[in-house]
Amino acid sequence: MTARVGVVLFPGTNCEHDVAAAVDALGGSASLVWHGASSLGDVDAVVLPGGFAHGDYLRPGAIARFSPVMEAVSSFAAAGGPVVGICNGFQVLAEAHLLPGALQKNAGLSFVCDTVDLVVASSASVLTAGVPVGTALRIPINHFEGNYTCDPATLEQLRAEDRIVLRYRRNPNGSVDDIAGIANQAGNVVGLMPHPERACDPLLGSDDGRVLLGALLASAGARVGA
Amino acid sequence: MAAYDVLVEVALRPGIADPQGATIERALPALGFTGISGVRSGKAFRFSVDAATPAAAQAAAEDLCRRFLTNPVIEDSVVTVAAGAGPS
Numbered sequence: 059m060t061a062r063v064g065v066v067l068f069p070g071t072n073c074e075h076d077v078a079a080a081v082d083a084l085g086g087s088a089s090l091v092w093h094g095a096s097s098l099g100d101v102d103a104v105v106l107p108g109g110f111a112h113g114d115y116l117r118p119g120a121i122a123r124f125s126p127v128m129e130a131v132s133s134f135a136a137a138g139g140p141v142v143g144i145c146n147g148f149q150v151l152a153e154a155h156l157l158p159g160a161l162q163k164n165a166g167l168s169f170v171c172d173t174v175d176l177v178v179a180s181s182a183s184v185l186t187a188g189v190p191v192g193t194a195l196r197i198p199i200n201h202f203e204g205n206y207t208c209d210p211a212t213l214e215q216l217r218a219e220d221r222i223v224l225r226y227r228r229n230p231n232g233s234v235d236d237i238a239g240i241a242n243q244a245g246n247v248v249g250l251m252p253h254p255e256r257a258c259d260p261l262l263g264s265d266d267g268r269v270l271l272g273a274l275l276a277s278a279g280a281r282v283g284a
Numbered sequence: 285m286a287a288y289d290v291l292v293e294v295a296l297r298p299g300i301a302d303p304q305g306a307t308i309e310r311a312l313p314a315l316g317f318t319g320i321s322g323v324r325s326g327k328a329f330r331f332s333v334d335a336a337t338p339a340a341a342q343a344a345a346e347d348l349c350r351r352f353l354t355n356p357v358i359e360d361s362v363v364t365v366a367a368g369a370g371p372s
Contacts (some may be wrong), residue, residue, distance in 0.1 A: 116352075117355055120355070152357065160355050160358045162296075162358050163302070164301050164303070166302070166303075167303040207357065232301060263295065
């Protein structure tokens with residue numbers, strides 16, 4: 059059955075079409091959901107794409123967290139629905155307390171736009187289910203506030219509960235423990251700074267993103283069948 | 285009810301990266317400023333709050349800080365309340 063993926067569009071989001079195109083190319087069915095909507099409609103997974111929601115004013119994600127659609131996203135997540143935040147979407151999920159910690163400004167004073175080497179660190183998430191730990195992926199990053207931080211107790215918990223989903227092979231932004239992506243306790247909410255949707259065709263220099271979005275569609279499809 | 289002027293100063297917590305502060309500090313010698321160190325950037329917000337007492341205004345502003353104006357994972361804030369100039 060075709061997995062239906064809701065792609066949330068905030069004012070200032072700019073990666074929604076890339077995500078939708080990647081989802082459709084992988085056999086899913088993407089629909090855009092405006093941030094003012096109170097319902098997600100009939101979807102099997104939700105993606106919060108990258109960009110600058112609400113202009114990133116105050117802090118990235120700080121205002122988006124209060125967009126009406128976020129109540130529906132929170133309910134969907136609480137019910138076990140797969141939710142993935144990419145880049146700015148990760149920042150929104152952290153501000154919404156759907157994921158712990160925060161994304162601070164990059165160490166080294168630079169906006170970073172590069173293709174980086176990632177390593178899958180956990181298969182216990184909707185984005186990496188069935189992907190062996192240690193799998194190497196080359197995927198672009200493009201951010202100024204991607205330096206993941208959290209208090210030591212939270213970091214210990216993330217490690218103990220196998221919730222560090224992706225790590226950078228060479229840390230580009232100062233993230234604690236080389237973290238590129240994390241999951242919630244249940245593994246159904248994932249935030250990551252890299253953009254898998256920009257690495258879904260060899261023409262783009264890498265199609266390694268298909269591994270992650272394909273896993274997401276499989277996770278969403280499993281829910282359809284359930 | 286009275287209107288109270290509120291000043292909220294937001295600072296990055298110790299250890300949190302502050303590229304703006306660091307860049308400003310690095311630019312100082314070229315501009316002829318010496319003996320200045322430990323530059324940290326931050327944000328300030330000014331607004332007015334209708335409240336019955338200064339303590340109530342303080343509490344309202346602190347709630348706003350905790351839930352919206354700051355991210356407690358990376359930021360600290362100081363709230364200062366003063367009697368407002370205008371009628372409420």
